[in-house]
Amino acid sequence: MPPFTFNTVGSIVFGEGAVSRIGALAAGRNWRKTLLVTDPGLARIGLVDAPVKALEATGVAVAVFSDVQADPPESVVLAAAELAVSFGADAVIGLGGGSSLDVAKLAALLAGGQEKLKEIYGIGNAKGPRLPLMLVPTTAGTGSEVTPISIVTTGASEKMGVVSPVLLPDVALLDPELTFGLPAAVTAATGIDAMVHAIEAHASAGANNNPVSQALAREALRLMGGALERAVNDGSDRGARADMLLGSMLAGQAFANSPVAAVHALAYPIGGHFHVPHGLSNALVLPHVLHFNAEKAGDLYAGIAPIVFPELADMAVEERGFAFAESLAQLSRRCGLQARLRDVGIPEDAIDLLASDAMKQTRLLVNNPRPLALEDARAIYRAAW
Template identity: 55%
Template sequence: MHHFEFASAPRIVCKPGASMELAAHCAILGIRRPLLVTDAPLLATGLLDPVIASLEAAGLAAQVFSDVQPDPPEAVVVDCAQQARACGADGVIGFGGGSSLDVAKLIAVMLRSSGVLSDYFGVDQIVGQRAPLVLVPTTAGTGSEVTPISIITTGESTKAGVVSPKLLPDLAVLDAGLTLGLPPAVTAATGIDAMVHAIEAFTSLHRKNAYSDMLAREALSLLSANLVEVVHNGGNREARSHMLLGSMLAGQAFANAPVAAVHALAYPLGGHYHISHGLSNSLVLPHVLRFNAPQAAARYAELLPCIGVAASGDVAADCATFIACIDALIEAVQLPVRLRDLGIAEADLPMLAEDAMQQQRLLVNNPRPVTQDDALSIYRQAY
């Protein structure tokens, strides 16, 4: 008998044009003065203009905070919270990639709390409730719209996570039209990020369950079948829709069966070199898969049909084929494959390995234990 708990956003709307119906959803949630949390480049595209106009036409006093940065630092979250309070916001709409959604989650908490951001770092440290929260992803990657996690940069290069079911939104809105303008490189990196979520959820040492497995398999099927197409033909609405749905399903999977060593080794790359999270994952993914293979071969073999390849029944051969296919997919979407290609010095690898070991929250979920020497070896293979 299977024993598990599963949590996700209580309501999900997935349809073209759904972002233009936010005013009606705000009314249901009692939001009259929403704060839209996003980033300046996205705001400059004009993508939000019709959304803001629709909110204002419905009589909502919408305010915009657009100072979110990739790998958002604590200062950005604090500034956003101050603006939210100053404008009298009574609800939050996160609009953008994972960074914007992560900041929006925390602002919804800080609107109803007298605590400071550092009080929330860790697992289940949020006391009290949050303001109404709606999350609208514009990338098919992080799955942040359905995860109870927010990652913030602390100091110069370290990251801290806030993990609490209170970070799950009241509503996640999936509107594939919002992803049509994503550049190929961003599409590729975020797509691989979502695939990592599915793969690591399926092989997670803790809290893996029948429901998360179902989601991970379906997510990987959707993502692997459509990633190359959306990278090379970004205007394909059907493929974009499949990617956005796959990203969300992967988010639901890893929110309940947490990610592991790929993410643990990716975080120092983002912290020190400001490499995007998706690309950081992509750089180490094949090498972590090979490292895990002695313990996770059967699981990787089980995922082979999800990437469109028939299994042979030989676990070792199917595992090797799965990893080779992941290598080929990364090459097909034209992402960099070597750390040296991103200007990382070989002398920095020991520092990266040391930093990766600080991510024990993630490493404990890996199917094979990872030592600092192991991390260094993986970075060297990726170099």
């Protein structure tokens, strides 16, 4: 067995109502002044109020930064870090979707004042130290609460990643009740995103693809494959919500150590240029990337296909990988997601731009099980259009 490294979060707290323990968890770690990072939507609907009260009830002072936006630009990250410094925060809590959690990670890191954002993009450039960190997801999709990755929009549209074990939080607090109010469309898009994490981690060509990540990816797909449509069709299905949140976290642990690849590389330019939500961007290119990869990774896809779609178990192995791609496309459509790039307003003449930008995602493309050139990217976008 080749050597590998598996890193993950220090502590995981999971269960309905777990967010009510946030104050006790913070106080038990001797946190006294915390920065809570979230987005304006969650602040507006009052989802932040109970955690703030729970923190304050245990003697923990709170400053709320609620200016996170989707695909956060550098300015948002820097503003959050500045508030942490001016408030004198001794810890950071991220509450929300992947963007809020990513901003919280970098705020905790940059508040130390020893590193500059522009100098830490890439793998292993962030060294720390950082402020203590707790992450509380409100969507079942990104798995950001257990990953050492933070994605930032630089310039007008390009996305870059900070990847370092120092970004792994001290505590991941997962409460399925926080996902009960998610709209069906968000549930579907974030759910497909989490499934992509598991699929790409399992088939990753990264040198650190390992049996722990593969086992987590398979369990994540088992949980989410049986729960996604139920959660979309009935947002109050408690079992489905719990399975989706746990599955998303397991997928996050998997791809945090066995990195994702071309699906994400081709999805990022879609979100960067046309502001399509990340999960939906993944769904739009997913079946077409899998079709492309099946020539090299067909056996890997065939092995996990029946976990999600048991009816594929009786199909010949050489056919199962391609059937897996089509079954995922059908699942996206049943969940109400748009099927083609044109459906989300992307013009055909943008294909060259998207392909060119996708090729800049070398951090991800190197993990793809089949080498992908510029013309391959163009062909995949054309098929998705």
